[in-house]
Amino acid sequence: GENVEQHPSTLSVQEGDSAVIKCTYSDSASNYFPWYKQELGKGPQLIIDIRSNVGEKKDQRIAVTLNKTAKHFSLHITETQPEDSAVYFCAGGFGGAGSYQLTFGKGTKLSVIP
């Protein structure tokens, strides 16, 4: 089955700096890669996703890049703010009929220092 590795496990950045979180996946059939932000005591919130037919996607301060050949994808957050502090999870999955079943990375705890 799919295996998703996520690095780093913790990341501290100064407010205004950029943060980059990287994930690798093992199953070349995977074609859907979402990123979730989880605040303490809450469910994961989708922040951006990318499908295998594109190499990059951007939404304001957040961007995701995908390298299918190398089987890795990355989350980029620019101009970080204290409210970006949370645990971020990457996931990979294969879209079959009706749904995707996701395999999650172990998470990255991002701390943005004011």
Place this chain on the structure above:
Amino acid sequence: GAVVSQHPSRVICKSGTSVKIECRSLDFQATTMFWYRQFPKQSLMLMATSNEGSKATYEQGVEKDKFLINHASLTLSTLTVTSAHPEDSSFYICSAPDANSGNTIYFGEGSWLTVV
């Protein structure tokens, strides 16, 4: 994005009793929903896939008789923890794919279960 709602958000039950957690897709229909368990400072662990109108598919090591899943309609899946024990205390989260947005998967807010 689409909305998935869980209820209750927090529940405390006594050992030996059963507790039901509901997962609803509020603005879309979902033939499939997923149930996860999350321990503190850990990632999400898939417990089972809930299928509308048929039996759930459980992951290896998950006791199907202990964690009963029912997907009675296209907008509701329930997880019942039967004969709960303190070790069942955890954060339970559901998710569902929204076909209207290419099966983008949205999560509920999670349910904290404490068994005393």
